[in-house]
Amino acid sequence: MIVPLEHVVVLSLIIFSIGVLGVLFRRNAITIFMSIELMLNAVNLALVGFSRYHNSVDGQVFVFLVMTLAAAEVAVGLAIIIALYRNRQTVNIDEINLMKN
Amino acid sequence: MDLLGFTIIVVKVLVVFAATMLGVLVMIYAERRVSAFMQDRVGPNRVGFKGVLQPIADGIKFLMKEDLVPERVDKPIFILAPAILLIPALMTFAVIPFGSSINLFGREIALQVADVNVGILYVLALTSISVYGIVLAGWSSNNKYSLLGGLRSSAQLISYELAMGLAVVSIILLAGSLRLNDIITDQQGSFLSWNIFRQPLAFLIFLIAVYAETNRLPFDLSEAEQELVGGYHTEYSSMKFAMFFMAEYANMITAAALTVTLFFGGWDVPLLDEGSLGLFGALLSVLSFILKVAFFLFLFIWVRWTFPRFRYDQLMRLGWKVMLPLALFNIFLTGGYLTIKALG
Amino acid sequence: MSLSLLFYCVGGIAIGSAIFVVLNRNAVYSAISLVLCFFSLAVIYLLLEAYVIAVLEIFIYAGAIMVLFLFVIMLLNLGREDALPNLNYLQRATSLLLVLLFFVGIFLLMIGDQGLFPQPTEQFVAGGIYPLGEALFSKYLLPFEVASLLLLVALIGTVYLAKRKV
Amino acid sequence: MATIIKSYEPTFWDKLYLPALMRGLIVTFRHFFRRNVTIQYPDQKHIPPEGYRGLHRLNKFPEGRIKCVACEMCSAACPADCIHIIPGPSPWDGGKERYPVRFDIDLLRCIFCGFCEMACPEEAIELTEIYDFSDYTRDDLVIDKEGLLEVYDLTKDQNYYTKNNLSKASSVDTPIDT
Known part of the structure; x- marks a missing residue:
């Protein structure tokens, strides 16, 4: 095998952390969404890595399901963002505080 | 990997690349000539014998023109977009087998750049990438017509990709493999084992979807010049515009090659065992592949001058309400057939 | 290499x-x-x-x-x-700290337990489409079907959200 | 009396659209083999039919004398006001008759209506079949008496383009260039 599994996991870890930071730091709903995709992909990477090293297909099945989930999530999430934008003319999540007051 | 194997792969890549580019040149000429003949005209016939050097003259003209980048465009993306469109179009051909194998230097060389075991998925994935070129070109131009063209065609590509993928699924069910070579082997034999006779409905859906995917008439809404000036490439000039052009023709060539591979037996010459004829058989298979592809390229032009463009809502209705259910129905039929065959 | x-x-x-x-x-x-x-x-x-x-x-x-x-x-x-929006510094510092904590935690876990990481097998069979398909339609049939249901729900939800006049 | 118009009910085949599509394809395919109607213009020239109204000419008698008597009927009839005549005593019969000293036609103003032809009592001015007389300057497109007489020499025997069709494009010169 080309690289030790640790390196794959570390790469996945770094990308996941970047995704988390993106969610925490950015206020643009679209960018936050993209950061979530980043995190999902980091997890996928770890799953594929472990699947390769355990010589088992299970990890890849999980990746498959995560992809399905991501597709569904994006479709619904973007529809919600569009609906929000129609109402508030903004995608800044700080300004979207309908539940306040 | 040894040196010889590496050389063979490099040569194959170069040959396929050169052949696609040559095909693009031929297509530019053929498009203009055939269009002219269909309209009782002559077409370009000045440059070279009967105008065969016309594409080269066109190329020189494109090179000499001023490369205009409008002031308010998004520069990096504006420059990147034509390349994003062209590269997947050229990459797709890598998995398409264009002939049976030949024996050279004491080893069997498959006439295919890469024999990927998920070949058809690779093709579909790359097709879905080509949306980016169009969308980004439309967005970066900072022109509402370009943006509209880009949005329209991305919606169109996504809609028809589904029908296309589902039509391919029934072929995969029959062949039992995602490898394009297996799909071809599955169709070998007589004419009747070609997938067009076994899957006529899938063929029809696939063909229509291919026209939509390559943005050709009657689905060229992204560049409907009567409404959108020129669509996503309105602001482009010179070599960048030429790249859009080349991408369109390269896309057409790959689409035609894919249609041939999936439904017309690929390089298969009917009623003939290519393997037994050695080198001659291989050449014959390549020739048969080229002829079949040429027919589909002709069909592209033929259809272009026959059918009027769809309206946008008609396009969406056809894609979602007709083609998608039909493709699903076809998968159902194929599955049923395979189940019955497996049982009895 | x-x-x-x-x-x-x-x-x-x-x-x-x-x-x-x-x-x-x-x-x-x-x-x-x-x-x-x-x-x-x-x-x-x-x-x-x-x-x-x-x-x-x-x-x-x-x-x-x-x-x-x-x-x-x-x-x-x-x-x-x-x-970039002006977050207050406390929030920013906390989020950085949390991410760092997470990072270091997993790192420590990795260093601590070498048994987590098996040696790779030379022959890998699970990369193709056949093993994946087999697993999806036998061992993971229920999750697979549930995933299809999830997609259907998402589809309906999206259509509803997009259609609604807000 | 009311006529009952049956509304068109599409049959199953109509709804399928495929036969219609095939018919369309057949139509275009037939055109693929049809003879081209294109004329390779500078090489091969379109021969205008009889009565075509192109460049003007001034007719001459067989002995070479100009038919025009400078009555200015043509310039009076001209709706575009493009004919300019300066009359003078003719040099042939001791100046008893008039003849045009200058006879200029501004081809850029001319609308090729043929009224001058109809107005002329002497059948001196006529429109010929020549249509390719473009030039680079406005001045060059004002044709004078000598030019108009030259056009007569070029067109008196036969259709101008029947003989010029045989020569190559480069050797064909429009009359007013010469």
Whole structure:
């Protein structure tokens, strides 16, 4: 095998952390969404890595399901963002505080 | 990997690349000539014998023109977009087998750049990438017509990709493999084992979807010049515009090659065992592949001058309400057939 | 050896483009660099011999999901944000600390227990489409069907959200 | 009396659209083999039919004398006001009759209506079949008496283009260039 599994996991870890930071730091709903995709992909990477090293297909099945989930999530999430934008003319999540007051 | 194997792969890549580019040149000429003949005209016939050097003259003209980048465009993306469109179009051909194998230097060389075991998925994935070129070109131009063209065609590509993928699924069910070579082997034999006779409905859906995917008439809404000036490439000039052009023709060539591979037996010459004829058989298979592809390229032009463009809502209705259910129905039929065959 | 070099190069590209996604103010640029990130991840999957997943990564993530993102960005005309929002420092420091904690925690876990990481097997069989399909339709049949149900629910929900006159 | 118009009910085959599509394809395919109607213009020239109204000419008698008597009927009839005549005593019969000292036609103003032809009592001015007389300057497109007489020499025997069709494009010169 080309690289030790640790390196794959570390790469996945770094990308996941970047995704988390993106969610925490950015206020643009679209960018936050993209950061979530980043995190999902980091997890996928770890799953594929472990699947390769355990010589088992299970990890890849999980990746498959995560992809399905991501597709569904994006479709619904973007529809919600569009609906929000129609109402508030903004995608800044700080300004979207309908539940306040 | 040894040196010889590496050389063979490099040569194959170069040959396929050169052949696609040559095909693009031929297509530019053929498009203009055939269009002219269909309209009782002559077409370009000045440059070279009967105008065969016309594409080269066109190329020189494109090179000499001023490369205009409008002031308010998004520069990096504006420059990147034509390349994003062209590269997947050229990459797709890598998995398409264009002939049976030949024996050279004491080893069997498959006439295919890469024999990927998920070949058809690779093709579909790359097709879905080509949306980016169009969308980004439309967005970066900072022109509402370009943006509209880009949005329209991305919606169109996504809609028809589904029908296309589902039509391919029934072929995969029959062949039992995602490898394009297996799909071809599955169709070998007589004419009747070609997938067009076994899957006529899938063929029809696939063909229509291919026209939509390559943005050709009657689905060229992204560049409907009567409404959108020129669509996503309105602001482009010179070599960048030429790249859009080349991408369109390269896309057409790959689409035609894919249609041939999936439904017309690929390089298969009917009623003939290519393997037994050695080198001659291989050449014959390549020739048969080229002829079949040429027919589909002709069909592209033929259809272009026959059918009027769809309206946008008609396009969406056809894609979602007709083609998608039909493709699903076809998968159902194929599955049923395979189940019955497996049982009895 | 050259393949492991490729892994590190592509991994570097993935990290760089991921950082670009988070830091860029222009949503379109973020989306494009995210696509680049997906592509480099697909290359890594290829290096890990997960061919189907690699192609699916491009097919689903780059080909479908990100196109949807771009579509929405253009539809809402979200060119660029004016500036990174002014978070209060406490929030910023806390989030950094949390991420650091998470990072270090997993790192410690990795260093502490070497048994977590098995030695790779030379012969890898699970990368193709057949093992994956077999697993999906036998061992994981229920999750697979539930996933299809999830997609259906998402489809209906999206249509409802998009159709509603708000 | 009311006529009952049966509304068109599409049959199953109509709804399928495929036969219609095939018919369309057949139509275009037939055109693929049809003879081209294109004329390779500078090489091969379109021969205008009889009565075509192109460049003007001034007719001459067989002995070479100009038919025009400078009555200015043509310039009076001209709706575009493009004919300019300066009359003078003719040099042939001791100046008893008039003849045009100058006879200029501004081809850029001319609308090729043929009224001059109809107005002329002497059948001196006529429109010929020549249509390719473009030039680079406005001055060159004002044709004078000598030019008009030259056009007569070029066109008196036969259709101008029947003989010029045989020569190559480069050797064909429009009369007013010469």
